[in-house]
Amino acid sequence: MTRTLPRRVALSGLLPISLLLAACSASGTGATTEGVDPIAVNAFSVMEAANVPVFEDFAATEAAGDLAASDFVTSYGASGDQSRAVVAGADADVVHYSLETDITRLVDEGLVAEDWRETPTRGIATSSVVVFVVREGNPLGIETWDDLVEKDAEIITPNPGSSGSARWNILAAWAHVVGNGGDEDEARGFLADLLDHTIALPASGREATTAFTDGSGDVLLSYENEAILARQNGAEVDYVVPPDTLLIENPAAVTTSADETARAFLEFMTSAQAQADYAASGFRPVVDGVDVPDVEGANDPADPFPAPEQLFTIDDLFGGWGRAAGEFFGDGEDGNPLGIVTEIQQRTGKVGDE
Structure with a gap:
């Protein structure tokens, strides 16, 4: 939905x-x-x-x-x-x-x-949405989730073990698959490919942005507001709102x-x-009646928050955070099973930066 x-x-x-x-x-x-x-x-x-x-x-x-x-x-x-x-x-x-x-x-x-x-x-x-922050001019031509793996992009995203923004990013990738008719096995495979292309998992969203603006990687998975703020502060980056993404x-x-x-x-x-x-600062308002002018740093300052073609939500696609947290990010303690993402991280060795 x-x-x-x-x-x-x-x-x-x-x-x-x-x-x-x-x-x-x-x-x-x-x-x-x-x-x-x-x-x-x-x-x-x-x-x-x-x-x-x-x-x-x-x-x-x-x-x-x-x-x-x-x-x-x-x-x-x-x-x-x-x-x-x-x-x-x-x-x-x-x-x-x-x-x-x-x-x-x-x-x-x-x-x-x-x-x-x-x-x-x-x-x-x-509120915000998950976007792709890319190098100025988008030299790899990254437009969709599939482009991230098909074009061999070097990806930076925060570590799901410590960062909330990382969990939104990862679930947005999962939503891309299952929200477009894929099954769980296909979604697991896509996440494994995505992590295989990930070169850094900083502890927080802010640390991930700093690593990218300092020159690491081809693509940063991030909040739209982080991309806008970076551009407002002079970072020479672009960002892409993919056709399907997750509401943060x-x-x-x-x-x-x-x-x-x-x-x-x-x-x-x-x-x-x-x-x-x-x-x-690039956040999408959570109330109506916010009558304000252009947002500098947005792709289109006069229309800074365009509606994606598909906007998935945690409640609609994942049953809310109360369910998604354990199912995807459970740590396996107290007799509980490992979460899907936790298991993929451990299996691929992508458990976070030292």
Whole structure:
């Protein structure tokens, strides 16, 4: 079953390259305001630059009170690693991850309420699609999933063991096969071929982008927003939205210890104003009514988020992340079987970069 996105317009914006290349680690945006409780934001790596204008715009709202943009204390990294760090005790008021399973891990630990998805956007704060980032001019002529293996492209994608973006990428490849009439054996074979052409599996989506822009590989499997942001910051790359791809939906929630200001910020994240900010960094809005101008760095700034011919979803094709996580990425512990992707990685020796 497929779905197309409505056309939405987005805001142009140029973000400093220093933000794109900043280390994905705990940091603050500046000196915190005396007497004001900071908001600790724990998020997956690609949100680092995109959050800066959102913090600034929230600080200007009545709901922020005396909170300044510098009162956000942030930590960024691979989605799964970030979630596990919160379980281990890392500070977090607002969590924003690549995958739903990284939120449900916190629900299971009593750190996020069970009803976190009961919002107008079902708990989703940002969205994107899986794309191919290619060298400028697309010298290999990569347009489809089949081109990746048929044209012997050297591929970079993050490691599914640590990165949420990697899991979206891999399932998009699986969807290409089964969503177009192929069976499971054909999908397994295609994934094995894809991994055979993969030369690097960095820990996070941001590290994968850095490896590609530093000159490694022919194709980077990535989020559309990562490709747009890289181009905004001067990277000499192009990107291709394949005819069939997977809708990426990134969830956000507050922790059970969050105060009212943090809860107000979570609600602000899906406002038209914040979604325009996120659109400026290449994210597809998750709400209607985002009336913003062109997106610099998009293939067509005036129509930055074209609807693919086939847009698969996790819920429609995979039964949701609650099912897909174990079926495809299970680690074989506690008597559970290895996930399909985990088994293919182990069999091909593509288990991640050292």
